[in-house]
Amino acid sequence: MSASVKSPPFDPADPLGLDDLLEPEDLAVRDTVRTWAADRVLPYVADWYEKGELPGVRELARELGALGALGMSLDGYGCAGASAVQYGLACLELEAADSGIRSLVSVQGSLAMYAVHRFGSEEQKQRWLPRMASGEVIGCFGLTEPDIGSDPGSMRTHAKKDGTDWVLNGRKMWITNGSVAGVAVVWARTDDGIRGFVVPAGSAGFSAPEIKHKWSLRASVTSELVLDDVRLPADAVLPGATGLKGPLSCLSHARYGIVWGAMGAARSCFEAAVDYAKSREQFGRPIGGFQLTQAKLADMAVELHKGILLAHHLGRRMEAGRLRPEQVSFGKLNNVREAIDICRTARTVLGANGISLEYPVMRHATNLESVLTYEGTVEMHQLVLGKALTGLDAFR
Structure with a gap:
């Protein structure tokens, strides 16, 4: 490398420079969904979570439809035809707000709409997909x-x-x-x-x-x-x-969104931990200045951005038509598991405040317990990978 070439400054929010892998259109999709979530979800979600409800879900669905987030990676019938990476970025931003919002979008687009789009008759597609893409029908x-x-x-x-x-x-x-x-x-x-x-x-x-x-x-x-x-x-x-190939192919498509989404929940908790560590003082200085806290933050950052890099890699493979179900299992197993660890570590940084809904940490941690189980438990994805690695089927 020429001595005259200067490295860009280190960005704590993007320590690996992963934004360099994204096209302007990718960044525009990410920022649009992030802005919507910041306006329409984040101010209210702690109250929704505490009450155990999602009020105005039909209105939210129509707004998400207007963003092009429903059936986002599908072509035609009112769908956005976005790339796999753009869909993944949307899932990340939605789950950074709350796993429930990402689940709404994922089930709508990657399960119900995907099933009709891939396996339905033309009449079924014409009847349902445009209204589902707009959010008129959930x-x-x-x-x-x-x-x-x-x-x-x-x-x-x-x-x-x-x-x-x-x-x-x-x-x-x-x-x-x-x-x-x-x-x-x-x-x-x-x-x-x-x-x-x-x-x-x-x-x-x-x-x-x-x-x-x-x-x-x-x-x-x-x-x-x-x-x-x-x-x-x-x-x-x-x-x-x-046969089972139909529903399992739908699940594989939805699991891909989880690979990205789990990193959104992890990012939210990581950011909360960093902010808290820089402002919370004990023994006369911010706890972020202590070695043990910095070790936690460093480990969290490593796993978070490795997970995002893995999601990006799988997205590009999907766009090239080269993504295999075993690779989706690899991503879902790793990223959800690591996201839970990041959330739990963030809780320790926040101490007792980590269990308060004033912070997002415990909400994300409990949500991820469901994400860990649905659309393939840890054990099922381990066995998928085990069979792929050995050629031996341990399911039965």
């Missing part, structure tokens, strides 16, 4: 059941042919957006294998009671789906998906 995704989580192939929800109609019976559990959704993508066992169905929320026999008494994702709508002889026409089935 969607949900019914796969997990009360007794069936990591083993979706054992689902009990079933669909039977009755003439040209389908009749669905069963229950789905832990469904984000369920009780505010206008449409549900429900996976059910049929005589021909597992199939996906587009179920309008107003269908007779369909209900979505909200789940209460949660201590995580409290600023999010979580519901049960009950299907009691729900009769659907023949064209309600997603024609392009038979």
Whole structure:
């Protein structure tokens, strides 16, 4: 390197210079979503979390639709057609506000809309996707059941042919957006294998009671789906998906957003810890001046920005059509696990104040306990990677 070339100054907010990897359009998307979250979520989310509610969710969905954040990486039908990295940056900024807001967007776009976009008929796409992209219609995704989580192939929800109609019976559990959704993508066992169905929320026999008494994702709508002889026409089935490959491909797409989103929660806690360490005084000086506190902050920064770099790498692979499900498992396993550690360490820096909702730390830490489990537990992603590394299937 020429001696005349001067290195840029060190940026504590971007210690690896990762912004250099982003195009102007990427930065514009990131900054737009960050500004929206700062205005529409951050001033209120602690109160929402304390009350265990997400008021005005339909209005928020329409605003997110106006931003182009719903079905963001999908093409056509009113969707933004953004790049994978741009979608990831949006997830990071949304989860830096709250995991519940990112979950709203992720379930809408990467699960419900993605299923219709990839596996639906043209009629289904035309009917649902433009209204879902605008936020006029909220969607949900019914796969997990009360007794069936990591083993979706054992689902009990079933669909039977009755003439040209389908009749669905069963229950789905832990469904984000369920009780505010206008449409549900429900996976059910049929005589021909597992199939996906587009179920309008107003269908007779369909209900979505909200789940209460949660201590995580409290600023999010979580519901049960009950299907009691729900009769659907023949064209309600997603024609392009038979078997578990359909829902699992949707989950892989959504997990990619989590790889980014978890780093948003971690960043929020890290920033809170740095600010607190610089202002909180003990023994006559700021605690940020003590070696043990600086060691914590350094370790947190290393894992945070390694996680963002990993997310960026996976995003570029997705854009190139080279991203494998095992690599998504790699990212989800690492980034959520490290994000939880960052949040817990941040709590120790804040001491007793770390449990107060005046700071974001405990809220993010409890939210991430759900993120760690949903869309693939730690154990499932470990086994995915174990099989990929050894060629030996340890699932059964």
